[in-house]
Amino acid sequence: MDLKDLYREVILDHNKNPRLFGRLEPADSAADGHNPLCGDQLHITVRVDGERLADLRFEGKGCAISVASASMMCEAVKGKQRQEIAHLFNEVHEVLTRHDAPVPEDLGKLAALSGVREFPVRVKCASLCWHTLNAALERSAATVKTE
């Protein structure tokens, strides 16, 4: 196991300078995500335009993996159709959890998360934002847990 695989440049960069950080006001929907294991907390606000995720922001506290994952996710999904987002989530999930899964080319920056699968206890850190976004998109106000 190599730390450089986990803490790639792009991840460290997004951790230090998270993109789309903040809160949309007003927003169409929002959701909270909480990882009780390490205390990661995320709040995601979204504006939707029919099937399209017009804009979103995230804020919260967490480890480098959870912050970078949220930041890269926000960049990747902004402006996309719900269906495309669901497809991306599936791909990210595969890459995070399946040891031998190939990394799809259309993942772009998100491919940097593939190193996380060598660190099983950290997978929840990377997937928290996706579960939270899902909840926001489903207009669920409930707190999402990765447990």
Next chain:
Amino acid sequence: MSANPKPAGAYDVERVWRDFPILARQVHGKPLVFLDSAASSQRPASVIAAVDAYEKLHHANVHRGVHQLSQEATAMFEHARERVRTFVNAASTRGVIFTRGTTESINLVAQSYARPRLKPGDEILLTALEHHANIVPWQLVAEQTGALVKAVPMDRRGVVELEAVAANINERTRIVACAHVSNALGTVLPVREIARLAHARGAVVLVDGAQAVPHQRVDLAKLECDFYAFSAHKMYGPTGIGVLVGREKLLEAMPPWQGGGDMILTVSFTKTTFNELPFKFEAGTPNISGAVGMAAAIDYIDALGIDNIHAHEQRLLEVATAKLTRVPGLSIIGTAPDKAAVISFTLDGIHPHDLGTILDAEGVAVRTGHHCAMPVMEFFNVPATARASFACYSRDSDIDALIRALAKAREVFS
């Protein structure tokens, strides 16, 4: 430092280290540096051998059979109870109840002592630094009875002042429950003085001793508390076994907590007569091999000398505190003057969870997270901390490995 440390030569930590087989293994291709003993300590070969011998040669159910094995198992189980009694200087084995651990011991007192007695408006007083195991059982019983749970505040060092305890005890206080040593901060609480304050107002006192028993001499005759709980697995023994030591008078008056075998004298469908202490509180077949292992762990601690272990760990605490303080961006959380060898810390710009992963890659095992003490994290306004904790087998080289791994973390995040 302890007032009378033994000469350094008297404690051979290299020999102690070799008594623990697991410490010789590697993690991620690096020598294991185990600094998470406050979560669960490792076991010496003698404890592993004692449990093994019991399983291979002596196992049968206890307190039941007339056959030889049952008598041997019963003798070993009851010998373990006597070893526990002498180790903490409890008044009698009748007040030494085997449980699954500290958590179950506290729940037993909450449900069997507190629940039948508490009235709406009565108060249960905790402190701000408690482990969840000494918070949640009281919240449950408070919900069941209408009693209130209050917590004595601590200061920025993580110290609970006696004046603050006194200020929070009143005529409605029925129970005062506090840690002897904080698992998250290392703070040692003045439990005898707290017990005196509580007793002066007619409250009973439970002490969570899980983090104290492995690290300092515990003499229950001097502590004056009514209930004292601890676990074997934090003192070089097996998991799944612990003890509640209680005052006989209180235990006698308490109803059984769980029903089953071993806790009864006679059963008919109209009336059951409960067994005497301590068996009244030990329903079902107990963790016999666990008790055997716990006794072996006590033998091990006694052979090293608990005062020697204390002096050794206090010296490590001093060395580690000095070295960690010099790490740029590192803040130690919990700076009580009277502290056990537990150091919680944060490092600027690196979340404790990332720190834990990087340290692990270097073979260094520390605990990261909220340490089952979320109110403590909230008080210090941190989501989590990293925690290094020391034991009888910890060495100066472990501290150096930790410092090197922290430098590595800073390098990764530079």
